[in-house]
Amino acid sequence: MRIDAHQHFWIYDKVKDSWITDDMAVIQRDFLPNDLSAILKESKIDGTVAVQASQSATETHFLVDLSKVYALIKGVVGWVDLQAENIDEQLQEYRKEPIIKGFRHIIQGEEDPDFILRETFQRGIKALTKYGYTYDLLIRPHHFHSTLACVAANPEQKFVLDHMAKPDIKNVGTQGWFEFITxxxxxxxxxxxxxxxxxxADWKNWKVDDFVPYIAHTISAFGAERIMFGSDWPVMLLAASYTQGIEILNKHMAPLTEMELDAFWGGNATKFYNLK
Known part of the structure; x- marks a missing residue:
């Protein structure tokens, strides 16, 4: 099964989606499964993991409700207040919806470099481990140190790093990125x-070769058994089409064996998120 392990759906709201600024006008509209289904078929993708784009219980329920109508959604990564006193109670309730595979907090939006290490947040991470949920790491460079500490403190928790920690490809910057990935x-x-x-990357002027050092280093560090494809559709439309995104990866994944490619394009995501 070929899986897109990272994409979003939303009904655009100027207040809720204030992160979509005016320079992102191309995605200032609704994006729903019917907008994606034909694209997936063309790209021979069998299903997706729908990931939260706003931080509310409403968002989680929205994605769950979509999954009950559209079979292309194989898993949901929702949002839950991991710092809530009743986190156990909330997660017990979410267990009634097996389509929910894990949760994410938009750490990249937190100015506190140690946000993820707060005692209340760590209590939430340990609750995810207890109930068998995954956790998506969405971070920026000032969170690198605390992320490593968080992962070290939770060896039984399944983590996945979103977007390779967002290296500064446009400015060929590193900010310790290579060392962090290692x-x-x-x-x-x-x-x-x-x-x-x-x-x-540069939205208007990127080149396929711009991604070489970042992809190559990630594959070298994590190995073929711990990497997975994610489109980040529709956010990716700011810079490229879905097809172009596939083409970039097809070129850079060429050195992998057929078995490793199968794992990258779906096997690893299926195993990680326990998709059916």
């Missing part, structure tokens, strides 16, 4: 989505 990959409970790259 260190993070040492933790075997962490996987990595090769996703979201085009929006970290």
């Amino acid at each position: 260190e993070l990959a040492k933790y075997k409970n962490v996987s990595c989505k090769i996703s979201g790259l085009v929006t970290e």
